[in-house]
Amino acid sequence: MTVTPPPAPRAAQAAPPAITATGLRKSYGDKVVLDGIDLSVPQGTVFALLGPNGAGKTTAVKILSTLITADAGELRVAGHDLAAEPHAVRAAIGVTGQFSAVDGLITGEENMLLMADLHHLSKREGRRVAAELLERFDLVEAAKKPASGYSGGMKRRLDIAMTLVGGPRIIFLDEPTTGLDPRSRHTMWGIVRELVADGVTVFLTTQYLEEADELADRIAVLNGGRIAAEGSAEELKRIVPGGHVRLRFTDPAAYRSAASALRGGAGDDEALALQIPSDGSQRDLRSVLDRLDAAGVEADELTVHTPDLDDVFFALTGAPVPASTHQPKEAVR
Amino acid sequence: MSTLSLAVRDSSTMLRRNLLHARRYPSLTLNLLLTPVMLLLLFVYIFGDVMSAGIGGEGADRATYIAYIVPGLLMLTIGSTVIGTAVSVSNDMTEGIIARFRTMAIHRGSVLVGHVVGSVLQSVLSVVLVGAVAVAIGFRSVDATPLEWLAAFGLLVLFSAALTWIAVGMGLISPNAEAASNNALPMILLPMLSSAFIPVETMPGWFRPIAEYQPFTPAIETLRGLLLGSEIGHNGWLALGWSVGLVVLGYFWATAKFAQDPR
Numbered sequence: 001m002t003v004t005p006p007p008a009p010r011a012a013q014a015a016p017p018a019i020t021a022t023g024l025r026k027s028y029g030d031k032v033v034l035d036g037i038d039l040s041v042p043q044g045t046v047f048a049l050l051g052p053n054g055a056g057k058t059t060a061v062k063i064l065s066t067l068i069t070a071d072a073g074e075l076r077v078a079g080h081d082l083a084a085e086p087h088a089v090r091a092a093i094g095v096t097g098q099f100s101a102v103d104g105l106i107t108g109e110e111n112m113l114l115m116a117d118l119h120h121l122s123k124r125e126g127r128r129v130a131a132e133l134l135e136r137f138d139l140v141e142a143a144k145k146p147a148s149g150y151s152g153g154m155k156r157r158l159d160i161a162m163t164l165v166g167g168p169r170i171i172f173l174d175e176p177t178t179g180l181d182p183r184s185r186h187t188m189w190g191i192v193r194e195l196v197a198d199g200v201t202v203f204l205t206t207q208y209l210e211e212a213d214e215l216a217d218r219i220a221v222l223n224g225g226r227i228a229a230e231g232s233a234e235e236l237k238r239i240v241p242g243g244h245v246r247l248r249f250t251d252p253a254a255y256r257s258a259a260s261a262l263r264g265g266a267g268d269d270e271a272l273a274l275q276i277p278s279d280g281s282q283r284d285l286r287s288v289l290d291r292l293d294a295a296g297v298e299a300d301e302l303t304v305h306t307p308d309l310d311d312v313f314f315a316l317t318g319a320p321v322p323a324s325t326h327q328p329k330e331a332v333r
Numbered sequence: 334m335s336t337l338s339l340a341v342r343d344s345s346t347m348l349r350r351n352l353l354h355a356r357r358y359p360s361l362t363l364n365l366l367l368t369p370v371m372l373l374l375l376f377v378y379i380f381g382d383v384m385s386a387g388i389g390g391e392g393a394d395r396a397t398y399i400a401y402i403v404p405g406l407l408m409l410t411i412g413s414t415v416i417g418t419a420v421s422v423s424n425d426m427t428e429g430i431i432a433r434f435r436t437m438a439i440h441r442g443s444v445l446v447g448h449v450v451g452s453v454l455q456s457v458l459s460v461v462l463v464g465a466v467a468v469a470i471g472f473r474s475v476d477a478t479p480l481e482w483l484a485a486f487g488l489l490v491l492f493s494a495a496l497t498w499i500a501v502g503m504g505l506i507s508p509n510a511e512a513a514s515n516n517a518l519p520m521i522l523l524p525m526l527s528s529a530f531i532p533v534e535t536m537p538g539w540f541r542p543i544a545e546y547q548p549f550t551p552a553i554e555t556l557r558g559l560l561l562g563s564e565i566g567h568n569g570w571l572a573l574g575w576s577v578g579l580v581v582l583g584y585f586w587a588t589a590k591f592a593q594d595p596r
Contacts, residue, residue: 065436066435066436067432067435067436067594067595068594068595069594087438088438090436090437090438090439091438093436095432095433095436097429097432097433099429099432100429101428101429101430101432101433102429102430103350103428103430104428105353105354105357105358106350106353106354106357110353114346114350117342117346117349118343118346118434118437118439119437120342146357162433163433166437
């Protein structure tokens, strides 16, 4: 962690991070799931734990949300020690697990009122909060139907709505968009952004790099029980090379003269496309354009590709991605 | 909020949840109610002549045998109901909502207490329904005083609480509903091996001590004594001892299991 907080008034400076973990370890038998991870999440930010299946993301969430106990590590959530004051931690957090935590046998509204009762809201307050959240998450129509009949997206929305009943200041979302269709995914992203706008701290796990890129202030890549890298999306992208400019032509003659003008680029004779290594800076682009001008050719299409989190992810997690898969992936875009 | 009022409030919330489940999906409860009613009719109308001749000897009729087996069947009804408890606890534990409860600032035991109280209420309701069938086919109590009725009711409640806590423990150690139903099988087998259908004295000698001192026989004999005026003797204390012992054992077993990290 190399976040240097801007100079702030004393009171603000004293605000402790929402979540800290030092040397967090957990193993099941011989299998080490978390092998000493350190992290710190400032209040009011989104932190994404990114990793392939089986990396230990869910275990980390389960531990930080008091569901299971850690083997070792100093853990603080909302200013309370997890081992010593789990009840105080629970009072401050909301959790939406990977598998929907709704009671399928009762209706959406009954689920909401159940949460209100467990947060010890008065009957009237409970009804108000439940109605408000059902409205906000577009569940009014389905409110009187058993939750078991809800679609995946509706279940997830109900799940989050239930999490919000107590007005938690820290929210854990374990793979909130896994299994959702694109529209539901974007709805979920909107929900997360709204939460953060209200000053809530969000700790989410995801296997979608795009999601971490979209939402998170800071991203930690978890692999094999260790944090392989941590930083903002931009910082992580700088770790790996792979930026390039791609030029596409329709005229084979123009393609050939461009290819000779821009030596060093990789050509695709079939698609009439050239790929030139580039860091995407203005100076670099200008030099490419100047050389094209000098050769008197005009590209039909020019796109700049900066390395995305996919590249970072594969580089860090050592996933078996042969270089060739990179090509079709680019071509698809 | 004090720990006690938190416990009471959260437990009653959980109870409401369980009652809502039972009301929405009464099929499980009704299925389990079928067993004691079928057994009652089977033993009275099919095996009735042989059975009544067997227990009463000269002059015994069907009414004598009805009187004999109804207390046992009421206890069996409880055993049958708590199998449903084990199944629904085991089902519940696989639900994501339990994980949510564990991460909320609620009283830890409330989830189980809700199940237990809900199940005891269901047991009592089932006992009343089976009792009504028994009365319909001719069962009458013999000179039971209001105090004896009250004691009988108290015994039924206490005994169902005892079996329920054990059943909750069984539900918690079962990975799925099938396993829970198997693990809870003794709840319906034990009354078969008790004095519910035939007197212990008529069983083989080597088996008699087992039948006599297992939890169901003392409870059945005590209920018989309260409703029909037969000799209770040491069975009253045995029934009380078993009930309280099982409540305590089941409570500590179940809460310890629930406190463990979930799978």
